[in-house]
Amino acid sequence: MKIEVLGKNGFVPSQTNKDYAQEKLAKIEHYFQDQAELEARVVCKVYSEYHKVEVTIPAKNIVLRAEAQDQDVYSALDKALDKLVAQIVKYKTRTKSKENKEGIKEIFSNDAFDAKALEKEIIASQLVRSKKVELSPMTVDEAIEHMELTGHDFFIFQNKDKNNEVCVVYTRDDGDYAVIETK
Known part of the structure; x- marks a missing residue:
């Protein structure tokens, strides 16, 4: 996985920040099939009272994106990656229940998931409301x-x-x- 770490709002990522992002993102690589083709973008921003981290991973037919904020950049990155893992689990469990859905199932590796352990995620990700609107x-x-x-x-x-x-x-x-x- 290629990782690009950028800073905004006056934040300049140090080599330590880049190494930390590399180490943390390496832990989620096993969820993907074509790991070498993946590119992750980590944007770190500093504000007066907190740090904000945005992680974006464009994959085939889908873009995973998560952001989080915390007192320090490392905690914010950890929270953003937790959100990314939750998104991956959500998408993967959807495709397990709808095997005819093309695209998403080709992105994620099957051996990284246990269907029984993710049963709660499946229930939580069910569609709860549908609404028709008249477009004007x-x-x-x-x-x-x-x-x-x-x-x-x-x-x-x-x-x-x-x-x-x-x-x-x-x-x-x-x-x-x-x-x-x-x-």
Whole structure:
């Protein structure tokens, strides 16, 4: 696994930080089949009262991403990796119950999982609600207004500036807005 450790907000990763990230990410490599092709990106940020670590691993057909914050960068990295492992377990258990789902099952190694030990994760990851929505053509600004009015942190709509393409506007962790567009 290739690992890139970056710093933002004034944080400059030391060699010790990079070695720690390498050591910790090596412990989750066994979950993946094509370990040599994997690239992990670790972004460390420093704020006045805490450190924040974001770990992103783009794999075939899926992107794993986790972030965590704590008093020091090492604890934040540990928490982010715990979240990544939970995501991997969640995706892997889904594919065990739905073997026809292509893509995800090809990413993760089968020998790293015990189905009985992960039974609780399977139950926790079940779909609990489905909702149908009527899409309306509107601009991104109008979609943001609708999102704020409903109190949600995302809103799906047809972007009339993009030939009524289905898009999702959402609130980022930093309070800004972003749009996801379909291809």
